[in-house]
Amino acid sequence: MKTVIHPFSRKENPVKFKKKSLWLESWKRLKKQRAAMIGLSIVLFFVLLGFLSPIITNQPYDGFNPEKTLISPNSEHWFGTDDQGRDIFTRIIFGARISLWIGFFSVIGSIAVGAFLGLLAGYYGKWVDTIISRFFDIMLAFPSILLAIAIVSILGPSLFNALIAIAIINIPTYGRLIRSRVLSVKEEEYIMAAKITGMSDGRLIFGHILPNSITPIIVQGTLGVATAILEAAALGFLGLGAQPGEPEWGKMLADSRQFITTAPWTLLFPGFAIMLVVLGFNMFGDGLRDALDPKTK
């Protein structure tokens, strides 16, 4: 039998050239990770809860209702009520807004400052690096939650100040991470090639070095949202974050401490909410790391 192989089939260009960005490819890899997708669903679920909170429930999240104090979960109050007679389900849903808000914005804040300092330290080296790195070291020398407590005490306890404090204490984490990336990226040949085109330092740093150093920051940032939410809850628990009335999960835990034996639902549900959202971010972050890590490609 003879098989004839046509060495040159003259079909015109059967390959479709789709514009395929690096992000799209990472998303494809991410989709294959089940844990990451579960994590993402949990996160999106809470985001949705936060956005739709006034639609999901028509009860007020604050106020005093003496007739309804400490009711156990039933069909009217799914998660029961607390000592002030407030519906816990409602408070948890509104609390999602607070926690996610603190989580996202504190991380964005620390990344913005940390990445900027890290870029400068890594790129310029020498005394710039020494000053910035020592600054990071000094900050890391304090236990982070103590530092946060100190900052909030100076600024005065409020939700926004808690956010600022959490953002500040996390700066060195991101700063060091990006600095170490910059140190290796700046030695790459394409950076030299970019220098050869006569680019300014600013353009080189933000246009070429930053985009190539950002992936570990994205991963760390996702995991960092979880940490930030926990820290916010901790500050809330200590009375330094959310103020009375605000449905912050950590604050809810603190306020219900005394009812742990008589009305455990007042603690259980906020606790579960914290755990679930932190779990979601952690699972998503881990998956993201695998998807964005070039070594696993």
Place this chain on the structure above:
Amino acid sequence: MKPLLSVQNLKTHFFTDNGVVPSVDGVSFTVNVGETLGIVGESGSGKSVTALSIMQLLPSRKGKIVDGKILFQDVDLSKLSDKKMRRIRGNEIAMIFQEPMTSLNPGYTIGNQIGEALRLHMKMNRNEAEQRSIDLLKEVGISRAEKIVRDYPHRLSGGMRQRVMIAMALACNPKLIIADEPTTALDVTIQAQILELIQKMKKDSSTSMIMITHDLGVVSEVCERVVVMYAGRVVEEASVRTVLESPSHPYTKGLIRSIPRLEQDVEWLESIPGNVPIPSEMPTGCKFASRCEIATDQCMEEEPELYEVGPGHISRCFLAREVKNAITAT
């Protein structure tokens, strides 16, 4: 005629923990308008450091030009401010690298990277830059340039990437292109194509070029004049023909002899024994003496200067004339 680039007594030293390393130690040469100059030498002879000195892109912490002038169109590049130097880089002097696989930023499209220099120096907008990028890609022989321009580097082969690098270098019509071993990382068939492309580019424009290589084959194909470097110094300079036919420095002779020849059936390939001496342990006399077959006592003690052995032909060897005549005799 005035030369486009004139390097005079350039000394670039590296300050390391183990002392000062004179990587380039008193190098002088000129490049005329439209000319291609080859710089040949082994690894560690200071070729690439010379190129980086011209571009003022030495690793800032350690490398420093300690003496000498780099006159480009009568302006000393080593005295220019950073800002003025940036206007020259990529615009008037462009560079092609050895490693096309890693010289493109993986995060940007091809068009974006070629266009960057255009937007920077020629003040083009995005569309103009993309259009010009497509034209450039076509010029360097990339088919489907309209598609490639929007592709990311990881989709291109080494040869294609080197073409892209050449397109980037050509983008702003530079007066001088420095090619630092542009074919070393490519396989042989692609090497030939790239060399052909470089020659075509040169013919089409009046661009001058410095071709840094260790491959005398490349030199014979594209260069007009050759500077042979050894241990941070120029050891011989002449036209390509002269260097290949009657070299007058034992080192050049050794380099030529170590090219394998097809017509001869030999058991062993020739090579120059030994290595380039480590810069921190430089001998006092001629730097090549320890590896030289014909070294005399004088070579061990004194360092030879550059002697003129013919019109436009200089050699750093006490026995330059003898070496030259010996070769022509055989």
